[in-house]
Amino acid sequence: MVITNGATQQDLDRAQARIAFAASPAVSAAGGATPASDVPRGLKGVVVTETVLGDVRGREGFYHYRQYSAVELAERRSLEDVWHLLLFGELPDAAARARFAARVAPLRRIPDGVAELLPGLAREGRRAGAGTLDGLRTALSLAGSARGVGPLYDADEATRIDDALFAAAVTPTLVAALYRLGQGLVPIAPRDDLPFAANYLHMVTGVEPTPVQVRAIERYLVCTVDHGFNASTFTARVIASTGADLVACVVGAIGALSGPLHGGAPSRALDTLDAIGSPERIDPWIREHVLAGDRIMGFGHPVYRTEDPRSRLLRGVAEEFGGELVTFATQVERRVVELLAELKPGRKLHTNVEFYAGVVMELCGLAREMFTPTFAVARTLGWTANILEQAADSKIIRPSARYAGPPPPQQVPAP
Structure with a gap:
């Protein structure tokens, strides 16, 4: 609902959050060297940074990727187009789309040394009762090491983008391979002639999906690529703010997504x-x-x-x-x-x-245990875009906490 001068209620809420954040009573932190401000539990409504990637307007039932409605993008554009938009700031034309597809295709393949380790990883995961998402954390970390992904702090912009493309491209291949190995099936290699959504369904199910299934899963993937500063995205950005490598940021986000209150529903x-x-x-x-x-x-x-x-x-x-x-x-x-x-x-x-x-x-033929891993496949595109944006800011994210335990200092008792 429009309130004043084109401002929405959510705009006013955010403005109030900024004021509260700036004007709340300071309490001592770090020995009094750094002032801290009280904020709502769970950081609800707190604005922590600025982003050009998108926003969620909860009171309006609207969210967007950059300047476009996310729902409209899901209805009218491919996942590759949206991926390109998030990374480079514009929707591609036919020529740019072809160049982007050619750039991404070889990045889908799992590094040889990592592929050899996946059967054991899947086997041990099944023995421990772990799912595909748990295995993905380890497999993606191994893939990042095999590729030589280094700290964001030391990488130039071109290298960061290459690493982001690799992480998002190889994740669906790893997910599909771990799932099939866990089912006692042979992994299926990615096909260069299939776009992202069709390729993913083919690698998971072992059959070429119908056009209806491809378009359905593609719309699902597009509409879940990004969604504001949710728990996993914020986790990725916190890790990125330390200058860690990009794959480490994604692995941390996967851990956050695994929680039933976030991606497990x-x-x-x-x-x-x-x-x-x-x-x-x-x-x-x-x-x-x-x-x-x-x-x-x-x-x-x-x-x-x-x-x-x-x-x-x-x-x-x-x-x-x-x-x-x-x-x-x-x-x-x-x-x-x-x-x-x-x-x-x-x-x-x-x-x-x-x-x-x-x-x-x-x-679309996906087993229920693959629902949250499929969510991760989509969200990796959004995470990597957020990681790149955060990496451009050299300020580490380091909030404070109010101590609520017994008053210190107390004498240490004798043993």
Whole structure:
């Protein structure tokens, strides 16, 4: 909603956050040498830097990559185009698109020394009950070492971009190889003739996907490339601010994404549909869990106060497939929203990206254990763009904490 002079409510919130950050009472930190300011728990609403990569307007239900609507980009442009936009600031024409594809294609291949280690990594991961995302952290770190990726602090801009392209290009190949090895299957090499989304589905499933599946998964990937300063993106930027190597930044982001409160929800949202089971069980199941205070996975978002635009996009993608799963998902969505309004009046909750993301990925032939790794495949493009932006700023991110333990100094007791 427009408030004054074209400013939105979110603009005003951010301005107030800046004022609060600047004017809040200082407390002693680092022995009184550095003043610290109190900020909201979880840094909610705190502006920590400026970015040209995009923003999320939660009250409007809108987000963008650079100057373009992210949803419109997902509907009208390819993932490669959006990748190019984030890294270089412009959408490519046909000639630039061909050059970019030729530049990226050889970077998809896993370094030989790393490929030899993947069977053991997948085997040990399965033995320990770890998933593909856990293996990706180790495999990507090994790939970065094999390539010789050095600290951002020491690298020039061209080298940083090359490293960013490598990390984003090799990640889907590593994800697909680890998954297939964990299933006792042979990894499938990337194909230079397939674009990003088609190549990924082919490497994971072993069959060439249909055009409908390719376009569906591509729209999912595009709409989840970036989304403001979420936990994993902020983690990547904190690591980048230390001057660490780019792959280390991505590995840290993957660790943040692995948490169920961040990237682990798509399969859990689909598990909710399974638990409900049938239309006649929707009301009693939802009532029971809402009244018990349980979280309904796939609903609610910390930023959006209206419908998540990614959910709206993916609902449309799912409806293009049709079928029992999609029909049931839309029934559940409608009744959950209605029942939450009844049981929790004044608290508006809508589906978030995870609810229909799980439906779309399942319809595209991806196993549920691959939902969050696929999210990581998309988000790596956004992480690397953020890492490059952060690397251009030499200031390390180093916040403070208020000590809340027993008052020091106390005498150390005798042994």
